Amino acid sequence: MKETEVAARGKIFLVGIGPGSEAHMSARARQAIAEADTVIGYVTYVRLVAPLLEGKEVIRKSMTEELDRAVEALERARQGKTVALISSGDAGVYGMAGPTFEVLFAAGWQPEGDVAVEIVPGASAINACAALVGAPLTHDFCAISLSDLLTPWPVIARRLEAAAAADFVVALYNPKSGRRTRHIVEAQRLLLRHRAPDTPVAIVKSAYRPKQRIELTTLERMAEAEIGMLSTVLVGNSRTFVRHGLMVTPRGYGEKYVFDEGERQARAGEQAGRSLSSGLEGWLREIRASGESPASLARRYALPEDYLAALLAEESDG
Amino acid sequence: MKETEVAARGKIFLVGIGPGSEAHMSARARQAIAEADTVIGYVTYVRLVAPLLEGKEVIRKSMTEELDRAVEALERARQGKTVALISSGDAGVYGMAGPTFEVLFAAGWQPEGDVAVEIVPGASAINACAALVGAPLTHDFCAISLSDLLTPWPVIARRLEAAAAADFVVALYNPKSGRRTRHIVEAQRLLLRHRAPDTPVAIVKSAYRPKQRIELTTLERMAEAEIGMLSTVLVGNSRTFVRHGLMVTPRGYGEKYVFDEGERQARAGEQAGRSLSSGLEGWLREIRASGESPASLARRYALPEDYLAALLAEESDG
Numbered sequence: 001m002k003e004t005e006v007a008a009r010g011k012i013f014l015v016g017i018g019p020g021s022e023a024h025m026s027a028r029a030r031q032a033i034a035e036a037d038t039v040i041g042y043v044t045y046v047r048l049v050a051p052l053l054e055g056k057e058v059i060r061k062s063m064t065e066e067l068d069r070a071v072e073a074l075e076r077a078r079q080g081k082t083v084a085l086i087s088s089g090d091a092g093v094y095g096m097a098g099p100t101f102e103v104l105f106a107a108g109w110q111p112e113g114d115v116a117v118e119i120v121p122g123a124s125a126i127n128a129c130a131a132l133v134g135a136p137l138t139h140d141f142c143a144i145s146l147s148d149l150l151t152p153w154p155v156i157a158r159r160l161e162a163a164a165a166a167d168f169v170v171a172l173y174n175p176k177s178g179r180r181t182r183h184i185v186e187a188q189r190l191l192l193r194h195r196a197p198d199t200p201v202a203i204v205k206s207a208y209r210p211k212q213r214i215e216l217t218t219l220e221r222m223a224e225a226e227i228g229m230l231s232t233v234l235v236g237n238s239r240t241f242v243r244h245g246l247m248v249t250p251r252g253y254g255e256k257y258v259f260d261e262g263e264r265q266a267r268a269g270e271q272a273g274r275s276l277s278s279g280l281e282g283w284l285r286e287i288r289a290s291g292e293s294p295a296s297l298a299r300r301y302a303l304p305e306d307y308l309a310a311l312l313a314e315e316s317d318g
Numbered sequence: 319m320k321e322t323e324v325a326a327r328g329k330i331f332l333v334g335i336g337p338g339s340e341a342h343m344s345a346r347a348r349q350a351i352a353e354a355d356t357v358i359g360y361v362t363y364v365r366l367v368a369p370l371l372e373g374k375e376v377i378r379k380s381m382t383e384e385l386d387r388a389v390e391a392l393e394r395a396r397q398g399k400t401v402a403l404i405s406s407g408d409a410g411v412y413g414m415a416g417p418t419f420e421v422l423f424a425a426g427w428q429p430e431g432d433v434a435v436e437i438v439p440g441a442s443a444i445n446a447c448a449a450l451v452g453a454p455l456t457h458d459f460c461a462i463s464l465s466d467l468l469t470p471w472p473v474i475a476r477r478l479e480a481a482a483a484a485d486f487v488v489a490l491y492n493p494k495s496g497r498r499t500r501h502i503v504e505a506q507r508l509l510l511r512h513r514a515p516d517t518p519v520a521i522v523k524s525a526y527r528p529k530q531r532i533e534l535t536t537l538e539r540m541a542e543a544e545i546g547m548l549s550t551v552l553v554g555n556s557r558t559f560v561r562h563g564l565m566v567t568p569r570g571y572g573e574k575y576v577f578d579e580g581e582r583q584a585r586a587g588e589q590a591g592r593s594l595s596s597g598l599e600g601w602l603r604e605i606r607a608s609g610e611s612p613a614s615l616a617r618r619y620a621l622p623e624d625y626l627a628a629l630l631a632e633e634s635d636g
Contacts, residue, residue, distance in 0.1 A: 016445070018344060024439065028341040064591040067571060067582060090441060090455075092448040098456025098569045101561075106577060111562050119449035121342065121441040123408060127334070130410040131437035137408075138416025139469075140477050142460030142486060148597030150570035151457075154619040155485070159458050161622060162484030166477045168460060183598055190625065243419075244429050251416045252468035253385060259424060264385060273382040279466030280501055301472040304479060307508065 010077030010115045011035075013084045014100055016091040016122025019208040020048045024128070029120045036084035038076050040069050041096075044230075045088045048209070063229075064149070066096060070103035077115040090124040094145055094173055125232040126171040129204035132214055134246030136202065136234050141169035146176070146183040153186075160187050164194035169240065169249055172233040184233070185223045191235060195219055200236040200247050203227055216242060288312065328395030328433045329353075331402045332418055334409040334440025337526040338366045342446070347438045354402035356394050358387050359414075362548075363406045366527070381547075382467070384414060388421035395433040408442040412463055412491055443550040444489040447522035450532055452564030454520065454552050459487035464494070464501040471504075478505050482512040487558065487567055490551040502551070503541045509553060513537055518554040518565050521545055534560055606630065 013032035018024040033039060033052045043060040046053070061069050073083040087095030097119050109115060130137045142163050146156060163170050170191065175184050191199075197220035205213040205228060217225050219235060227233065240249040255278075256270045269277045276282065287297055287308065294309035301308070331350035336342040351357060351370045361378040364371070379387050391401040405413030415437050427433060441449075448455045460481045464474060481488050488509065493502050509517075515538035523531040523546060535543050537553060545551065558567040573596075574588045587595045594600065605615055605626065612630060616623035 014449075016441070016449075018441075019439065023346040023349070024344045026336060026342045026344055026441070031341070066569075090445040090448075092445060092453055092455040093459075094456065094569075097449075097453035098566060099571065101453050101564060101566045102568060102571060105561055105566075111564070119453075121337065121445040121449035123334070123336075123344070123439040123441050124445060127408040127410060127439040127442060130408075131334075131415075131439035135410055135415035135419050135437075137410040138412065140460065140462045140474075141411075142458065142481070144458045148593045149591070150573055150594065152573070152594055152596035153598040153601040154596070154621060156458075157621055157625070158619075159484045159486060161625070162480040162486075163460070166480035167473070168477060168480075180593065180598075186598065189628070193622065193625070243423055246419060246429070248416060248419045248423075250420060251384075251412075253417065253420060255468055255470070273467070275466045275498065276468065276470055278470035278472070280471040280498070280504065283471045301476075303472060303475055304511065307475070307479070307511070310507070 008080040010080045011082045012073050012077050012100065012115060012117045013082070014091040014095070014097045014117065014119040015084050015086045016089055016095060016120055016124070017045065017049055017086055018089065018122040019125070019128035020045075020088055020206070021208040022049075022051070024123060024208055026120065026122060029122060032118070032120050033084050033086070035082050037081040038073075038083045039086060040073055040083060041086035042088075045086050048088065049086060066099040067103055069096065070100040073100065074103060074107055074109070074115065087122075088125070089128070090122045091119055092121065093124040093126075093143065125173065125207065126234070128207040129171070129202065129232045129234055132204055132207055132212075133202040133216065133234065134248045136169055136200075136236060136240060136247045136249050138249045138251045139169060139237060139239075141171060143171045143173055144187075145173040146187055147174040147180065148183065156183075157186070157190060160190040161193070164191045167194075167237045169237045170235040172235070174229075175231055175233045176227045177229050184227060188219060188223050191219055195235070195238060199238070200240050200242045201225075202234040202247050203231055204234070205231045207232070216245065216247060284311065326398040328398050329400045330391050330395050330418065330433060330435045331400070332409040332413070332415045332435065332437040333402050333404045334407055334413060334438055334442070335363065335367055335404050336407065336440040337443070337446035338363075338406055338524070339526040340367075340369070342441060342526055343367075344438065344440060347440060350436070350438050351402050351404070353400050355399040356391075356401045357404060358391055358401060359404035360406075363404050366406065367404060384417040385421055387414065388418040391418065392422060392425060392427070392433065405440075406443070407446070408440045409437055410439065411442040411444075411461065443491065443525065444552070446525040447489070447520065447550045447552055450522055450525055450530075451520040451534065451552065452560075452566045454487055454518075454554060454558060454565045454567050456567045456569045457487060457555060457557075459489060461489045461491055462505075463491040464505055465492040465498065466501065474501075475504070475508060478508040479511070482509045485512075485555045487555045488553040490553070492547070493549055493551045494545045495547050502545060506537060506541050509537055513553070513556060517556070518558050518560045519543075520552040520565050521549055522552070523549045525550070534563065534565060602629065
């Protein structure tokens with residue numbers, strides 16, 4: 001009865017399976033794999049979800065074949081199949097979501113067309129590693145991949161320099177491989193231009209997987225540590241500390257409160273639940289009252305002179 | 319029989335419940351809540367896990383009472399109870415993990431003592447928002463909180479400036495509240511110093527919750543958009559584009575490959591699966607061969623002169 005057959009709409013799930021243990025996978029990720037006719041992924045990640053694959057077509061690809069994975073997914077989805085493209089961690093963070101949309105767009109795919117796409121988010125390596133070492137991400141952070149397979153080194157170096165200077169907690173993805181061994185040394189050199197040698201560094205390999213390995217070290221010794229393809233490196237900011245084997249970046253309660261015998265009291269000039277006196281409004285009042293020139297304020301606060309000039313001009317208008 | 323009683327070891331789970339729908343919570347997060355005698359959290363997050371709370375003590379706190387939540391958790395855990403401190407997203411990313419360790423350390427807690435601590439990672443707001451709008455995080459990104467309740471504005475401003483200059487994708491957490499309305503305007507101003515007015519921006523409110531709202535706009539119009547306490551703002555990098563309503567940051571395949579009728583060919587001088595010719599090793603050869611001074615190279619590559627000088631000195635030693 002060919003005439004009455006209607007081609008089912010195919011679907012591509014971009015699934016972030018989380019760190020790699022089934023316990024840390026979301027229900028939606030598990031369900032997406034259950035619904036899939038075909039599961040496609042890097043061989044190591046396919047192994048992590050092996051118990052969920054019975055009766056499915058499984059396509060294992062090598063690390064550098066992201067675009068081929070996406071092409072195979074689209075082919076099958078256009079036949080009306082449901083395909084799960086799996087990434088470890090989050091599908092969006094250096095995962096399959098990007099390359100897949102690049103392939104789909106090039107093939108003329110449109111969202112309302114014959115293939116639906118759903119992205120299933122997951123905890124990324126940065127979240128998994130942080131959970132295992134303490135609370136390093138309690139303040140602003142950034143993620144930088146040290147892989148130069150698709151990114152020129154000067155771009156990576158500028159980001160390392162900027163992140164170090166602005167005191168971000170830094171997560172290094174793809175820190176090292178068999179061929180790429182000098183990149184972590186260069187990253188260390190750039191970070192050390194702005195951050196103390198004893199800055200805490202955590203290196204987590206295979207988080208929540210059987211071969212999990214956690215090492216706490218310092219920025220100065222980071223390059224000597226065992227780092228590989230499955231490692232993530234977390235570099236603390238200027239306030240990150242290690243205590244009882246835990247790496248913690250303070251949120252900043254000390255800026256606002258004094259702790260005395262368990263009692264918490266707002267510091268002079270500060271109010272609980274309100275912006276700091278050095279917050280935006282307080283700081284604007286302060287720079288206006290200072291009478292200093294934009295150039296002098298720019299040096300004092302390490303901010304661009306034109307930004308300070310614009311602020312002062314506005315304030316005197318207002 | 320008091321004499322034979324042994325106090326059970328208490329436990330604090332720091333649980334990241336993910337974006338807020340049960341489908342996107344990990345099995346471990348669900349299990350932690352199931353095991354808990356007491357569940358403590360910000361009132362909005364407690365509501366998100368309401369179906370899991372039957373028969374448990376539930377302590378709802380307001381937004382700014384993070385330290386009090388941790389104090390109450392420790393008190394109960396010291397009585398041998400199991401307590402789940404819940405955070406939306408990831409417990410480590412601006413979540414309860416940091417403040418809890420600060421309180422535990424201040425109270426003399428030690429890891430091998432009477433209270434165990436386990437952090438359960440989850441997909442953070444950045445992952446959830448990215449999954450809903452396309453693939454904005456396919457390249458290096460950073461997270462910056464615009465809240466100045468605990469962080470001085472110049473620190474936040476320096477990070478915005480650095481992230482913009484180094485072309486990170488930027489996620490703004492806590493972008494706006496009833497009292498803090500100017501911060502997002504200042505963030506926009508700093509980002510616009512380095513990034514085009516038409517840079518794609520996504521604003522996602524209450525991702526994966528009933529009141530979910532997604533808006534794609536541009537950096538130029540960002541401050542006019544509806545932004546609140548439950549919004550996350552994602553600002554693209556210089557290459558991020560929007561197509562068919564999806565926001566995508568390319569990984570960089572175009573740096574290495576030419577696509578011709580679906581066939582992929584490495585560009586002249588590039589090799590599939592290897593570092594770019596402008597990767598670390600290739601770039602080092604190039605700057606050495608250029609005969610240019612460190613100062614000239616520093617200007618050309620927007621990198622610090624001392625870094626280039628050190629690299630050139632090493633290369634001529636080697």
